[in-house]
Amino acid sequence: MSKLGVYIIGARGNVGxxxxxxxxxxxxxxxxxxxMVTSGPEFRGLAMAGLQDLVLGGCDVSAVALSDKAVEIGQSRIVPLDLARELKAELxxxxxxxxxxxxxxxxxxxxxxxxxxxARVEERLARFRTDHGLDRLVVVNLCSTEPHFAETAxxxxxxxxxxxxxxxPAGFCTGTLITALAALRQGCAYINFTPSQGSELPALRKIARDSKLPHAGKDGxxxxxxxxxVLGPMFLARNLKVLSWVxxxxxxxxxxxxxxxxxxxxxxxxxxDAALREMLGGDSFVRTDIQYVPSLGDWKTAWDLIHFEGFLGTQMTFQFTWQGCDSALAAPLVLDLVRLVDVAWRSGESGLLPQLSPFFKKPLDGHTHDFAQQMAGLMQWVDQLRHAKLPVR
Ligand SMILES: NC(=O)c1ccc[n+]([C@@H]2O[C@H](COP(=O)([O-])OP(=O)(O)OC[C@H]3O[C@@H](n4cnc5c(N)ncnc54)[C@H](O)[C@@H]3O)[C@@H](O)[C@H]2O)c1
Known part of the structure; x- marks a missing residue:
């Protein structure tokens, strides 16, 4: 049976x-x-790697023991604390x-x-692959968000x-760019779950194309x-004019x-902001802000106000509050992405995988932000992959 490695940059973070x-x-x-999307019945018959078969590892600037980190996220109710304790040896x-x-x-x-x-990052990836006898290695970027740098020629x-x-000079690029470059140069598939610039830059796309490597992004x-x-397309479908979405x-x-x-x-x-702006067009007032509220921990709270206009100019308001556990929402998608990128890779697909757009805020090469359309595209692709008759793993 072929062996799949998953190398997580930021492996000791909350999502990692x-x-x-x-x-x-x-x-x-x-x-x-x-x-996990890929555990649904629609994915049956797709020759995906089992989670028990993944060889997990990676790197982090933090030296905290993973089992201690697991207890920490257990105490914060991100994961069940008893599971974190039970799996201490495996962690x-x-x-x-x-x-x-x-x-x-x-x-x-x-x-x-x-x-x-x-060179250091490449050497680590090469060693990880040989030390564990891996056939394929998927590098996943889960490290802290980095600033946007100027993209020049x-x-x-x-x-x-x-x-x-x-x-x-200093400030030319970020560590994320270097790890994405190292991953592709080392023949690894690459997934960027963060908003940082990674494999989307033209030089890296070219390496991926030339080396027949799949990659996907960005920002879960x-x-x-x-x-x-989900909601933006509803307003569009009903021809309701969104005046403001904050x-x-x-x-x-x-x-x-x-x-x-x-x-x-x-x-x-x-x-x-990009997703809404692109869906609604230029006439709507769109503004998003992020504020740090330490006591909320991983429970991200989003409050949105949508002011819209209907028949004969009548104005109405829709508001929602979403309180999600950020890491518990993100982690299953990361596992889905690893399995889908791997299946695509084994079936000979390479370059950017726009079919994975429902997983990303800024789907690279994705043609739409509309979640329903994105899922329809994903399922069509899964159907093709299913018929690629890969060896069941
Ligand atoms: N949780 C979500 O819902 C969600 C959604 C989309 C994107 N993301 C992105 O995923 C990333 C991880 O989120 P998180 O909540 O786990 O953050 P976190 O801060 O808990 O984890 C980030 C980890 O990266 C490590 N790190 C920082 N610089 C590094 C480097 N140069 N090399 C290796 N490791 C490094 C940190 O030590 C930390 O352990 C962030 O960029 C976040 O924006 C998260």
Whole structure:
């Protein structure tokens, strides 16, 4: 049986730890796969990897033991605390496959420069693959959101990018760009679950195409944006004119603290606003904000107000409040993405996978933000993959 590795950048974060605990719990039959799209009946007959077969690992700048992190998220009610305690030994095993790394903050140069960092990341990925005898490795970016950097012609081709990296000053790019580049250069599939710039840049797309590697992104669609892409098309379908759609997100976890920095927040809001703006067109007033409210922890609260106009100009208002557990919403989607990217890869698909657009706030190469249309496209594709007659794993 071929062996699939999953290398998580940010493996000891809230989402990373929830993904790992979830895979261990479901894979060992201790928990149901509720929330995982690929566990639904429509996916039956698709030769996806079982969660028990995944070789999980990755890296993080944090050195906290994964089993302690699991207890922490258990105490915060993100995952059941008893599961976190029960799986202590299994978590410790995965923790041995997670490297504690230096990384670098945007605006500073990595030790020895960008190319030295690229070499370090590539070496880690290559070692992970050989140490565990893997046939395929999917790299998943779950690390803290990074600021948006200026995209210049340096990012257009692999050659230009490598030449620029050799002499670029601090602030040229982020660690996410370096890990995405390393992943593709090492022959790994790549998933960007964060709003940071990764494999979407032209140079990286080209490497993926030339090396026949699938990749997908970006920024997981888990809460408020999911609702927007369900409700927005409803207003359009009924020819109700959205005058204003304003949303405020209150977030208390570490992601919220990171997003409190203006440059990081800008990166996230770009994604959150884009979906609505693109669906509604330019006439609606669209505004989204994120505020850090420490006491809420992982329970992100979104409050949205939609002011709209109906027949003969009559104005009405719709409001909703969504209180979701961010990591519990995100983790199953990460597992879905890994399984679907892997099936696509084994059936010979490569390059950006726009069919995965229902999973993302900013679906790269996706043609629509409309969730129903996105799901229809996904299911059509799944049907094709099912008939690709892959070996059952
Ligand atoms: N939870 C959701 O619903 C959701 C939805 C969409 C996107 N995201 C994105 O997923 C990412 C993870 O979210 P989270 O709640 O787990 O955040 P988190 O802060 O709990 O976890 C991020 C992890 O990344 C690590 N990290 C930071 N810099 C690193 C580096 N250079 N190399 C390796 N590791 C590094 C941190 O130490 C931390 O453990 C964020 O970018 C977030 O915006 C989350």
């Amino acid at each position: 730890a929830t993904v790992i605990l979830g895979a261990l719990a479901i894979g060992s039959g201790r928990a149901a796969a509720t929330g 410790a095993l995965v923790d041995r496959r997670i490297a504690t790394v230096e990384g670098f903050k945007y605006g500073s140069l990595p030790r020895g420069g960008y190319l030295a960092e690229l 340096d990012f257009d081709t692999p050659e230009a990018l490598l030449a620029a990296l050799a002499k670029a 669609k888990t809460g408020e944006t999911l609702l927007k892409t 949303g405020n997100n209150f977030l208390g976890n570490n992601d919220g603290a990171v997003l409190d920095a203006p440059a990081n927040k800008d990166s996230k809001i770009r994604q959150k």
